[in-house]
Amino acid sequence: MRRRGRPVTAALAAALLALPAVACGGDSGTGSEGNAFTVGLLLPSRSVPRWEHSDRPLIEAQIKRLCPKCTFVYANAENDATRQQQQMISMITKGAGVLILDAADTRALRSSIQEARKAGVPVVAYDRLAEGPVSGFVGFDALQVGRLQGQGLLDGMEKRADGRNVVMMNGDPTSPNAAWYRKGALSVVRDRVRIARSYETQDWSTQVAHANMSAAIAALGPYGIDGVLAANDTIAAGVISALKSAGVSRLPPVTGQDADLDAVRRILKGEQYMTVYKPFREEAAAAASMAVALGRGDDARDHAPTTVDSPTTRAIPAVLLTPHSVTAADIGRTLVKDGVYTVDRICVPPVRAACERVGLSP
Structure with missing residues (x-):
């Protein structure tokens, strides 16, 4: 495009x-x-x-x-x-x-x-x-979505400062957006990380993402992955479930996209580092x-x-x-402010303490 x-x-x-x-x-x-x-x-x-x-x-x-x-x-x-x-x-x-x-x-x-x-x-x-x-097109700048994901991953990895091995969990290969997300992300991270493994995720499926991530863990070891560039939040869900199944207690930074409610809660709990919100x-x-x-x-x-x-x-x-990067600190001034979710809807009991830490109180 x-x-x-x-x-x-x-x-x-x-x-x-x-x-x-x-x-x-x-x-x-x-x-x-x-x-x-x-x-x-x-x-x-x-x-x-x-x-x-x-x-x-x-x-x-x-x-x-x-x-x-x-x-x-x-x-x-x-x-x-x-x-x-x-x-x-x-x-x-x-x-x-x-x-x-x-x-x-x-x-x-x-x-x-x-x-x-x-x-x-x-x-x-x-x-x-x-x-x-x-006759017309309405959407978002897919390259910019990828750039935001790439920068988010670098920010998360910089906070941990313990390696540079990245797994790329790309989107469905039939979607042109998936290629643009990947291109945008690589334009930011290419010279700063090592792409240890890269996978396509048919149908943007959580189950496929889980299987792919399990394969990456088997190849690299449960603690040989320092960051995961997940193309959207459903893929991120599969990545995180695979890491947990492998016994990884300190999860690496994982990106996402779409600001799904479950992803927002994962971000608050520290399981997913960021998502991209497309209004x-x-x-x-x-x-x-x-x-x-x-x-x-x-x-x-x-x-x-x-x-x-x-x-x-x-x-x-x-x-x-224009898409927007969202980390835990950004949820109130983006998703809540825009009326995507109320604080009450986000801050269910399992994440209430995490909400309070970033100033979200039901």
Whole structure:
């Protein structure tokens, strides 16, 4: 993914959230009748908690606010690209006016996106930049996510100061974001650590991550790993469970991404060093705004401050939001402040003492 322009600023993100509800009038296109049309949302899996817990309800709420007469339909691919292709074609056949797609496999969905284009149904690529003629993209700067993870790992290892062997637990190889996360992280850590082992994590699965980490422990020894660059929080969960199963009592710094609630609690307990928070509310607001605009027949370029290139398509109108690194000290001023979680929800009894140490009191 090549980017032109700059990520969305905080002010623009706030403006997206403050957009007034609008009537979805104008000329009707495919799947629309007068001021009503169908918006379809296709998400890739349930293995990453944020999809069901954050993205789906936030996008649905924004669609209903921006276009009260629009119909919202939803499908989850359950990590199956073929299933997602079928879901997408079904939505097109049933008259969807616009689709928001987070592709289970960004290459495999190319033909379905081409079918949508032929049917006159614009597709907004969400969080992952799918190949094919998408009309717009809403997501985050994946290279910057990787850089934050790399810097977080170095910070955690510097505090321990007892070695430089790192295991890289990369994401699903079918996701282009995984490659960008890895590239961004390596740009920060390459000359400062030794990459002792590197693994791909199919489906971003905790179970696969556990198996891969167990293999790394068998090869390097339970105390031969000084840091783990885990691509997201579900992978971090598998890494940490494998380390515990191997009897490691002093866990090495482990990175993450997505600010999952369990990961936030692990960070407070000292089991995971950091995560990357990608403000879901702003991302959902931007995707909903672009989808409704496209459904009304507007030009996506009027709703996107920059452009990106995919392997198949150049100058895709894009909204790129800014990710944030979160350690234990940052939870209150990021996740709590933004309303992602309340202190009461985070600080359940097993982590209450840890919460108090960083100034989070229920």
